[in-house]
Amino acid sequence: AQSVTQPDIHITVSEGASLELRCNYSYGATPYLFWYVQSPGQGLQLLLKYFSGDTLVQGIKGFEAEFKRSQSSFNLRKPSVHWSDAAEYFCAVGARLGSSNTGKLIFGQGTTLQVKP
């Protein structure tokens, strides 16, 4: 079955420090992968996505992620965190039935990022 695991429920980093949020997926073929960010009580904002091609993808707000097929991972990184980055981050995989889109995103449980001044 397709699944997404975010091993870290909560992470605290100091402002200006680097950040890496982990995401592992279970999927048979090349997955469609996404990272979203959610501020309290708000909807989800797309940070970046990977469908194919270059395994290092750039997103908004200075975020990037690297797809590693051998490790079934799609970790999110940022070189220098700002206080405004404090939020909940979700990794998701687009569920497919064979080559057909099911319309369903499978989400990880989320990682809450706290930024210390």
Place this chain on the structure above:
Amino acid sequence: EAGVTQSPTHLIKTRGQQATLRCSPISGHTSVYWYQQALGLGLQFLLWYDEGEERNRGNFPPRFSGRQFPNYSSELNVNALELEDSALYLCACGGLFGGDTQYFGPGTRLTVL
């Protein structure tokens, strides 16, 4: 360009009542997706509408239903509300110009008393 809009922002109902939530997608997007984000349960896929048809539904009872209108906007109806239906309901859009990427709205917070 306007993003995905949802109404109402908040909705308070009592057990047994019906709730109707609305979603307007980004112009040019033909699909609407609904998700439930309940405390402790994470984000769960509810329904997918494309070109006016229901294409897929998640593991939810039939009292969760909806429809998509010719202008691609969508309604989610929840009948016979139960306390555990209290959640943030998120609508996303995609398809055609949006491709396989889902763009989310701000959500409707449903509280069932």
